[in-house]
Each structure stands twice: as C-alpha cells, then as structure tokens.
Amino acid sequence: MQRAAPQEFTRVLSSMCTEPHPVAREAAERFLATNPGDPATYQQIADLERRAVETLGEITRLDAPHGYIASGGTESNIQAVRAARNLARRDDPNVVAPESIHFSFQKAAEVLGVELRIAPVGDDYRANLDAIAEHTDEDTVLVAGVAGSTEYGRVDPIPDLADVAHDHDALMHVDAAWGGFALPFTDYAWDFADAPVDTMAIDPHKLGQAAVPAGGLLAREKRVVDALAVDTPYLESTSQATLTGTRSGAGVASAEAAMRELWPGGYRTQFEVSMSDAAWLADQLADRGFEVVEPTLPLVAVDVPESLFSALRERGWRISRTATGELRVVCMPHVTREQLSAFVADVDALR
C-alpha cells in the first residue's frame, strides 16, 4: 500500500494545508472509524477532543477554553458569526471586518442572513482602525480581525479591534485559522491573553500539521457555544453545537496527536525554518527585480507577469494569486528550501 502523498502534492506552493506529521497520520488512521459527533457512543474520541481543545487553549492562552474541533476555519468562522447573531438578537445584524478577511465570512453572511461590512485596509495590508470604527454601529454583533491573513500573512491590531467591538456591545472574533500555530513565536498581540477576544478560529490541519479535517473553534465563554446548540433526539448525547453532525475522528485524533508531539518546541522549530525560507525566497525574487510583499509570517506574495505565472503553472507548480494578482507562495511544512530553489530556478528559466 502506497504511504506517500499523491505525486501532485510535491509542488504545492499555494496550499494552507500540509502533509500531516507522522504521529498525526498514525492517529488519523487509528481513528478513521470513529465519530466525535456522537460523543457518548465514541467516548475515547470525545476524550481526545477535550484534550485537543485544552491544548488549543494553551496555545492561545485561554484557561478553561470552550469550543470543539471543527471541520476547518470556514466552519469556525461561520459558527462565530452564528453565535454572535443568536446572542445579540438584532433585527438587522451586521458583522464588520477588514477587506483582508477570509472569504468564508462572505459565505457566513450569506448563509446566516447577516450583513457583512467590509472596511478597507491600510497600505500595510492590515485592518484600518478608523475604517473599522466607521463601519460599526448598534446593529453590529461581531467584529472580526485576522491574525495571519490568507493573502499576505498580516496580523490585524487585535486589541484595538476588540475595543471597538466591545464599545458597541459586539463580540470580537480572531481568525487565526492559518496563523495560530506560528504566532505564539512572534511578538504580535493576537491571543486571548493579549486582548479580550471572545472567539477564535485556529486550525490544527494547517500549520498545526494535523490531518484534514481538524479546525478549531474556541470561545472564552460557555454561553457562546451554548448559543449554537441544537437538540439531538436519538443520539446518546443530548445536544450538538457543531455545524456538521457526524464528524471525523481521524481529524480530532490527529490534531490531538500532532499538538502533543509538536507543542511548543516542534512548532517553534518549524516556524523558524519556514520563516527563514520565506525570507530567502523574498530576497531571491527581489534580487531579480520583482516587487515582493515583505513576509511577516511564512507567506510570500510577489508581483510577476501573467505570462510567467502561467508558464510556472505549466511546469507543474501549484501556485495561486491574490485578489490583486500577486503570486502567493505559502511556506508550509511540506515546502522545503530545495523545493523553493527549484522554483526560483524555473523562474529564471521562464522569465
């Protein structure tokens, strides 16, 4: 039986997911047949989920965290908007977020019937506090900031955004789905101890090196998760706060195993390696005259001609673009310096 990831994976520079750590893979394979969506039936996986949430609390500096292992950042973001909507009970609720927010907020707004108010970002690609404040009013139920943006890896001024949110009796949500396993090793103010954050998305299946699906939804207060609960008549347990029903025990078990193995030392080492790779790639591309967005987390965005982008894709590189057209390279754990060198060599050959 072939153990390796499919061949195509080796040239993936555009993904925010990665090859699971070996211990995460083993745990996923062991628990492939369990369903944490039915915790009383699958008690062993339910215990692992509690441990996983506890560790996510350590990583984000939240004592006694509430939450669960979600299918991913999109579910966590939808659920944060849903909880805020359900708790606030406004006739015409809105959510305020910077334009750098993940597109799952568009999905959340459409699904939940909530208005999404997008505020422009500054030249630094981060939320502009004045713009966020201007968009916020008495019907705002949630202010969302991103800690490690999808396109440029930027971190919004979370403490300031939390002040704006709470000044309007809205909840504060941080989308750290991608950045959450890198930010503990930076000086950014982003977590539950840095600011009065109410909810957070942080995904073990991204930089946490767990197998998909393993997202994380965290909440400071129990009432937030309770606002998501629906009754579950026929299950042994009596209510369910998740967006999905049956869930993947593989994802939960692999998240718990990866975090037990890698937090904090393994994640720190990976962050340092990926960060230096990103800086190296940025320098290499800048030396060649391309306009590079300086990486602050392991993600490089560079302005290249359409023709070069297409030629690199034809060479088999799995790359993607920002909304404004820059080529994105996400330095995930599966992306090595050798891979990046080969990529740069192809840039030289094709430009």
Next chain:
Amino acid sequence: MQRAAPQEFTRVLSSMCTEPHPVAREAAERFLATNPGDPATYQQIADLERRAVETLGEITRLDAPHGYIASGGTESNIQAVRAARNLARRDDPNVVAPESIHFSFQKAAEVLGVELRIAPVGDDYRANLDAIAEHTDEDTVLVAGVAGSTEYGRVDPIPDLADVAHDHDALMHVDAAWGGFALPFTDYAWDFADAPVDTMAIDPHKLGQAAVPAGGLLAREKRVVDALAVDTPYLESTSQATLTGTRSGAGVASAEAAMRELWPGGYRTQFEVSMSDAAWLADQLADRGFEVVEPTLPLVAVDVPESLFSALRERGWRISRTATGELRVVCMPHVTREQLSAFVADVDALR
C-alpha cells in the same frame, strides 16, 4: 502501529457509521493530505470527487448528477434548504417535513433563518400526505422526505411528496443519508427516476462503508448547486459551493474507492446479510415478549424497560433511544450475527 479500530467500536449498535471497507481505508490513508476544497491545486482528488458523484448518480438513477462529496448528511440537508431558500427568495420562507425528519433540519432552519414546519407521521411512522399538504403554502421553498428514517428506518411516500412540493413551486429533497445504499435493493420508490426529486442527501460514510467525512449532496439541476456558490478570491478555482472550505481528501477518495469496489454487488450482499440479521434480532426480541417495531430496513427499534436499557449500557453496549424511548439497534456492516447473539444473551441475563 495498531490498525484495528479502537476497542469501544466493537459493541457499537447505535451508530449509523461503520468500520470503513479495507479499500476505503487504504484510499483514505493515501489521500489524507489532500484538499478537494482547492480542486485546481489538488487535481487528482478533484477527479476522484467527480467520479464519486457520477457513481452516486448511478445509485440514485440520476444522469449527469450535480453535487459534491459533503462532510455528511447534516451539511447536505443544510445545503438543500439553503439552495431552496436562495432560489425562491421568499420574505418568510418555510420548509415542510414529517416529524421523522433528521434533527439536522432543525439546525438548518435555525442557521438559515427558515421556518421549519413539522407534520405528524402516520401509525406506520411515515410522512402523512394530508398533514404535509396542510403545512405547505406559497412560502414553502422545500418539502423534505426521508428515505430510511433515523429512528425506525422508514421510507416516506417520495413521489407523492414531490407532487405536493411541485404543486407549490417548492423543491423536493430526499434525505437518504443512511438509507441510500440499501434502498436500490428494495421495492421502494425513492430515487431520481422514481420521482421528480430535486435534491438528495446520500452518505457514503454510512451504509456506503467509506471513511468519515464522506456525505453526498446530489442535485438534478445545475442551478441548485450554483445557488450555493460563493467567490473564492485566492484559490486557483474561482468559486465554491460547499458549506465548508478545506475538505477531506481522505473522505472523498475513500468514498470513490468503496463505491468502485462495492457497487452494486457488494452493497447488495451486505444489505441482504444486515436485513436478515435485523429480522433475526426482531424475532428474538419479540419471542421474549418485547414490543418490536418490524424492521423494513436494517434497523430494529424495541420497547424495553429503562432498567434493562441502563444495565445493557453498563455491560458496554453502545445503544441509543428513539425520541419515544425505544432502544435502537442499527445493523451496520460492522454489526455481526455473533455480536447480536451476545447482545440477546445479555438481554436474557439482565432482564
């Protein structure tokens, strides 16, 4: 490395999930690191997803099916309600369903801001056509029926329900999440060829013997899936119709592998074995004087005293109850005659 499912799994009689078929497990393990939520990046898994949806079309007798491999039946049901809501654009939309409908419709209604109208079922535990019609009006956007109900394994009169739906310009949804891989071997009228069904939930990770997460959402018309699409700025693909973002390649690959291996012969054999096991268990329990709901699909509900239910749970049996308190035994592929004999022996020892 331990390959077997965790110990607790061996006495699970209450789950609608099961041990994945070996080929499904192998495929899940191979594709653990892929993300069909990013199809242009992970093209191999995207191809497998197209094949899986094609096969689901064969099973449900729908040519050129539209849809995708979802996280499970809950997502598929939420998405069917969402599509109907989005297409109908009513100010005050409602969904009509029998009380036997899965609780995920309660979740869908709450999430989507749609009124859920629950119609009583008949003595046969199936949707009562008059009651469904009485609850349906010009604001009804979807009528939902269940083909293999969670509590009693009953199949609603799908063609009649579809007529009611279309008489009111509503869409018709069939929840075959559990029953879909058994019903092709019965005489029930439930699929896209039997009735003008618009959408269906059918889960490979239940009787399809795939690994979790592998649900299925099918639609007869492309416009229904298009009504779910949101733009995806930074992905290589340009829009996304799923409720989640990152998805499990393992689930998709295992669904495709299980169906390739088992459809139709393997599923037919499993259905016949499970059906005879269910009939055997029903007889055994009836012989002991318990009131048994005659199984029409491989699911047995039996009225037992609370004290016996508790004693069986203390013996380690993972069992659950219907809303009205009957003990449910779901004869999934992992449930063997030997297991059921041991269960009956414990019933004798404890009653």
